[in-house]
Structure formats: C-alpha cells, structure tokens
Amino acid sequence: MTFEKRLRIAGLFVALGLLIQMLSLLPIHPLAFIVFVGIGAPIMVAGVIFFLLSLVSQPQRSE
Secondary structure, three states, X not given: OOHHHHHHHHHHHHHHHHHHHHXXXXXXXXXXXXXXXXXXXXXXXXXXXXXXXXXHOOOOOOO
C-alpha cells in the first residue's frame, strides 16, 4: 500500500469520526453523548493512530 493511500485512509477515518461527532451534537438526548464518545471518538483516534503508524512504517524500497 502506498504512502498516499495510507494517508487518504487515515484522513477518511478522521473525517468520518468528526462527522459522527458533529451529527451526535444535534439531538439533545443522553444517547448522543454515548454516540459521541463511544463511536465518534474511537473512529477519529483510529484515524490518528493509522496516520502516525503510516509515517513511521514506510516500506523499504529495494532497487
């Protein structure tokens, strides 16, 4: 998998997590907080971790 593709996937995870968090702020309901913390935050954190791992684990080019 190329570096650009990994960055794109990480960006999609972060954007999806932020979108879920934004949508969970619209309703005034106790379950909105559970969605915010239980679903949105882990997806966003997974995107950040995937981004950081893609920075430090670039494949070695054999030429």
